[in-house]
Amino acid sequence: MAVDWLLQQWFPALTQRPCVKIACDGLSAIEMAFEDRTLSPTDAQCDLVSSIREAISRSSVSWSPRHVYGHLDKSxxxxxxxxxxxxNLEVDGMAVDFRKELEAAHQLIPSNPRFFTELAALFVAGTKQSRLSDQFIQECVTLPHLRQQWRNHNVISEEAENLxxxxxxxxxxxxxxAGLQRWIxxxxxxxxxxxxxxVYWGLKSSAACPRCGEFKDHLHVPRYPAASxxxxxxxxxxxxxxxxxxHLTSPAIKHAILLLLQGVRDPSRHTSCLISWTIRPAFLAQEAIGCQGxxxxxxxxxxxxxxxxxxxKIHxxxxxxxxxxxxxxxxxxIGFYIWEQRNAVQHSDDNVQLRERHCAVNExxxxxxxxxxxxxxxxxxHMLTCRHSVLRKSLVDKEEWLKLLRQERKAYRRSLRAQRRSLRTIFSAPPS
Structure with missing residues (x-):
């Protein structure tokens, strides 16, 4: 637009179309602005690129872009x-100075206004979006409800969300x-x-832990007190x-993380007094998020x-x-492997519910x-020939064995009673 204005001021009667050379040290920016590919609303900086393309199409001059390497002052x-x-070096210096001015004025992230050649713009909560983002749209739709669920179920507080x-x-x-993503x-x-x-799904009648008998939810799994x-x-x-x-973690951070992990097993522990003042803000922030987090x-x-x-510090x-x-x-x-260990116990004989089933079936x-x-x-x-061989069977096999014998014994008794009634009818009938 500035070039068009200069043409009108200096050469209003010019019949030939002039050519202007323009250079940029961002090769992808040059390609996006001047290539023939159709711009997608999901492309990065779609608002700026579309505005540049529209300005180029309106311009009365032809443009010749070129790439120039940046940061050559280092070599x-x-x-x-x-x-x-x-x-290019001069313009970079001007950009750095402008950025410092914004930092000094605490305006490092200025507003993103609509450009004068921008044909269409999307504003969300008063903020213009530089492109259409599937993730951002999904967050706009689902995040308010998700936040409410976090608050209702004490999963993430408003303070913790910001930390x-x-x-x-x-x-x-x-x-x-993918499987671990679904699990977490x-x-x-x-x-x-x-x-x-x-219990909620109707699969069990009791929410008791299969190992200790206490109420069991997902928080109980890493806190189970047994030695195993x-x-x-x-x-x-x-x-x-x-x-x-x-991975060269700060010893102070490692110490703090391990203390917080102890709080998962024992939420009543208060260990902030053992933390140095330099990392105490981070430690308290993690406590606000929750050790389970x-x-x-x-x-x-x-x-x-x-x-x-x-x-x-360590270069x-x-x-x-x-x-x-x-x-x-x-x-x-850590949480996943603890869960796996819980599953191993859940499906072994070493849990309260299975022990009760074993006792009942053995009796x-x-x-x-x-x-x-x-x-x-x-x-x-012949199934009653050896008691010890039956008791050594698996729980499922013993239950099937017991079920079969009970059914057969009941059916055989019923058939014997029917036979006795028939015999009584025959032998007690009066002579004709």
């Missing part, structure tokens, strides 16, 4: 620069296998195959501890700045965002042997 002397490279590093959690979740999503809301929901569960917990916590050592990958955002300071160039996302995955794996087997085989059909009387 070349200024005297070796071309004219384009010098101008969680959601970007880190999202990166960690995307790196997990269900555990976030407690909708998993524990006693509480099995405690040993499994200690073993699983060792893995993230070693991982933190291998660690097993679900919810890390406080304050950990990242502390770990970045430690990386700077490490590691990515703190990658460190955080992988730590989140390590913590999620039934003893009673069947005590009653003898006289009122059983002759073809199955």
């Amino acid at each position: 070349k002397l200024f005297g070796e620069f071309t004219w384009w490279e010098k101008k 969680i590093d959601w970007e880190t959690l999202g990166r960690a979740m995307r790196s997990l296998p 999503t269900k555990h976030w809301v407690g909708m998993c195959g524990t006693g509480k929901f099995k 569960a405690r040993d499994e917990w200690d073993q699983r916590v060792t893995a993230p501890s070693l991982w933190m050592d291998m 660690l097993l679900e990958g919810r890390l406080a955002s304050l950990w990242l700045s502390l770990q970045q300071n430690y990386f700077d 490490s160039r590691r990515s703190v965002s990658l460190w955080a996302s992988r730590l989140s995955q390590q913590l999620i794996s 039934g087997i003893y009673s069947q042997f005590d009653m003898g085989s006289a009122d059983l059909p002759p073809d199955i009387r």
Whole structure:
């Protein structure tokens, strides 16, 4: 538009169409602005690119774009620069100065107004969107209801939501296998195959824990007090501890994370007094999120700045965002393996409900042997030959054995009674 204005002011009678060269150190920006491909509303910076294309189409001059390499001042002397490279360095300096002015005025993220050549714009809650994002639209539709569910079920408070590093959690979740993603999503809301929901679904009549008999929901699984569960917990916590050592985690952060993990097993523990003042804000933020949140990958955002300071101190160039996302995955794996151990016990003989079933079926087997085989059909009387061999069978086999004998004994008795009634009828009938 500025070029068109200059043409009108200086060369109003010009008949030829002039050509203007334009350069940019962003190759993708040049390609997006001048290529013939149809622009999609989901493309990055769709609003700006579409505005540039519209301005180009309205312009009375032709444009010749070119790419110029940026940041050459780190590898070349200024005297070796071309004219384009010098101008690019000059513009970069102006951009840095402008950014510093915005920082000083606390306006680093200015408003995104509608451009004068922008044909259409989408505003959400007064903020213009640079492109159509499926994720953003999904959040607009589902997040209000989800937040309400979090509050109703005491999953995530409003304070905790503002403290969680959601970007880190999202990166960690995307790196997990699909099955583990579904598992952790269900555990976030407690909708998993524990006693509480099995009663709700009508699969069981009691919500008691199969190992200790107490009320069981998803929070009970990592807190189960038995020695086997405690040993499994200690073993699983060792893995993230070693991982933190291998990935140069700050010793203070490691100490704090391990203390918070102890709070999962014992929520009544108060350990903030054992934390140094430098990381206490992050520790308290994680406590506000909840110790259980660690097993679900919810890390406080304050950990990242502390770990970045430690990386700077030891002159490490590691990515703190990658460190955080992988730590989140390590913590999620603790809860998953504890759940797997719970499943192993659930389907073994070492739980309260199965022990009760064993006792009941064993008593039934003893009673069947005590009653003898006289009122059983002759073809199955061999099933009462050895009591010990029957008792050594699996629970399911014993239940089937007991069910069969009870049915056959009942049916045989019924047939004998019918035979007796027939005989009585025959022999007690009066002579004709």
